[in-house]
Amino acid sequence: MAAHSARPRLTVLSGPSGVGKSTVVAHMRKEHPEVWLSVSATTRRPRPGERDGVHYFFVDDGEFDKLIANGELLEWAEFAGNRYGTPREAVMDRLDAGEPVLLEIDLQGARQVRDSMPEARLVFLAPPSWEELVRRLTGRGTEAPEVIERRLEAARTELAAESEFDTTLVNTSVEDVANELLALTRVA
Numbered sequence: 181m182a183a184h185s186a187r188p189r190l191t192v193l194s195g196p197s198g199v200g201k202s203t204v205v206a207h208m209r210k211e212h213p214e215v216w217l218s219v220s221a222t223t224r225r226p227r228p229g230e231r232d233g234v235h236y237f238f239v240d241d242g243e244f245d246k247l248i249a250n251g252e253l254l255e256w257a258e259f260a261g262n263r264y265g266t267p268r269e270a271v272m273d274r275l276d277a278g279e280p281v282l283l284e285i286d287l288q289g290a291r292q293v294r295d296s297m298p299e300a301r302l303v304f305l306a307p308p309s310w311e312e313l314v315r316r317l318t319g320r321g322t323e324a325p326e327v328i329e330r331r332l333e334a335a336r337t338e339l340a341a342e343s344e345f346d347t348t349l350v351n352t353s354v355e356d357v358a359n360e361l362l363a364l365t366r367v368a
């Protein structure tokens with residue numbers, strides 16, 4: 181059997197900022213740490229409580245430029261004023277080792293992964309309503325009002341792209357969605 185066909189599922193989780201991607205993934209991984217989550221590189225400043233190498237690899241613009249130039253990113257995108265990218269090698273190593281891999285990335289990144297790895301399953305996390313999305317993003321309290329505005333502007337584009345994804349999960353209950361996501365990471 182060819183090495184690539186033996187690879188387990190690569191799952192990409194996307195959805196508008198504030199919909200609850202990190203919350204759902206954290207809930208799932210508490211019970212199922214075997215689902216490996218890629219740690220992205222970003223030029224964004226850490227939020228209180230975020231740790232380098234755990235939540236993100238926090239890099240400056242020059243370091244991010246080098247990651248791009250050296251071909252070290254599987255995909256990358258600029259989102260609401262910062263850059264984010266998926267380190268390629270760690271993802272490939274995990275897939276080659278037979279472990280399920282999860283990426284939590286924006287729409288632009290999901291499109292790039294779909295193009296380069298068509299076997300990936302693309303999952304869209306949708307909010308129960310626009311009003312609830314605004315409530316969650318605002319209620320998180322991590323962004324300044326102008327940043328929230330930029331993220332909501334991006335959210336309109338992201339919501340309009342839902343049909344590009346293989347599956348949509350609506351984040352009404354964190355527990356239910358975490359279970360659904362777990363099942364998707366396991367289906368070959």
Ligand SMILES: Nc1ncnc2c1ncn2[C@@H]1O[C@H](COP(=O)(O)OP(=O)(O)OP(=O)(O)O)[C@@H](O)[C@H]1O
Binds near residue numbers: 195196198199203204
């Ligand atoms: N099902 C839910 N019901 C109510 N609140 C939720 C639910 N899921 C997440 N939240 C809350 O919504 C806020 C945003 O969640 P989270 O940070 O996980 O979003 P995100 O999609 O990862 O955002 P970003 O893309 O900006 O990183 C958090 O305060 C979280 O506690």
Ligand SMILES: Nc1nc2c(ncn2[C@@H]2O[C@H](COP(=O)(O)O)[C@@H](O)[C@H]2O)c(=O)[nH]1
Binds near residue numbers: 255
């Ligand atoms: N294209 C990529 N998008 C990524 C990556 N890592 C995270 N993200 C997405 O960026 C936004 C904002 O994240 P935040 O932590 O600043 O709130 C969100 O949609 C993330 O999913 C990545 O490696 N590539």
